[in-house]
Amino acid sequence: MTRKRSHTTRDKILSAACDVFVEKGFREATVAEICKRASANISAVNYYFGSKEALYQETWHHSFAESMKAHPQDGGVSEDASAEDRLRGQLKALIERIADENTRDFFISQMEVANPTGLLEEIMRLELDPLRDKTMSVVRELLGPEATERHINFCETCIISMCVHPMVMQRVRVRHGAANIGPPAAFDNLTAFVDHVVTFAMAGIAAIRGQR
Numbered sequence: 001m002t003r004k005r006s007h008t009t010r011d012k013i014l015s016a017a018c019d020v021f022v023e024k025g026f027r028e029a030t031v032a033e034i035c036k037r038a039s040a041n042i043s044a045v046n047y048y049f050g051s052k053e054a055l056y057q058e059t060w061h062h063s064f065a066e067s068m069k070a071h072p073q074d075g076g077v078s079e080d081a082s083a084e085d086r087l088r089g090q091l092k093a094l095i096e097r098i099a100d101e102n103t104r105d106f107f108i109s110q111m112e113v114a115n116p117t118g119l120l121e122e123i124m125r126l127e128l129d130p131l132r133d134k135t136m137s138v139v140r141e142l143l144g145p146e147a148t149e150r151h152i153n154f155c156e157t158c159i160i161s162m163c164v165h166p167m168v169m170q171r172v173r174v175r176h177g178a179a180n181i182g183p184p185a186a187f188d189n190l191t192a193f194v195d196h197v198v199t200f201a202m203a204g205i206a207a208i209r210g211q212r
Helices: 002-028 031-038 043-048 052-070 083-099 105-114 121-143 149-175 186-211
Strands: none
Touching: 002 031, 002 043, 002 052, 002 105, 031 043, 031 052, 052 083, 052 105, 052 121, 083 121, 083 149, 083 186, 121 149, 121 186, 149 186
């Protein structure tokens, strides 16, 4: 019985920490507020996590793991599928992850970019680099064997930016009650948006291939 209560307390602290770190970032967030929202004793943070810094890292890692579980990187596309279909699956998963209201790791990352602490640098590198490597591998395949690393890096950056920027901006607008301000929301039809991004990406890749 004690174990069950302890596990629940830890989960409540993580959940509350997600909300507070998303709202305020690391520096403005307080352990007192997190514990108040979690209905937990302040000493519970030290007991379960060791420090506010360690809680911050675990919060991002937990949020990231949950969003990846809900939206696996392959988007349900088999490894035996064509490179274009695999790219589509990856972009679909990425867009759906950002659109999902339960995804918190993106907002914690945004707060970290705006007011960096350096606390997430290593953990984010360990988790995100393998995802980027898989996308780079597909882009490399699409560009062909003569593609330079610069071409591959540039193309991958452009493709991912097409997904991340409009979706994050829309999430920010929704969060601040300004969903109808600015460009039309990509949220309105995610399938159409994914199709557009893939078509645009494939045309760009074809243009780069044609230059060589």
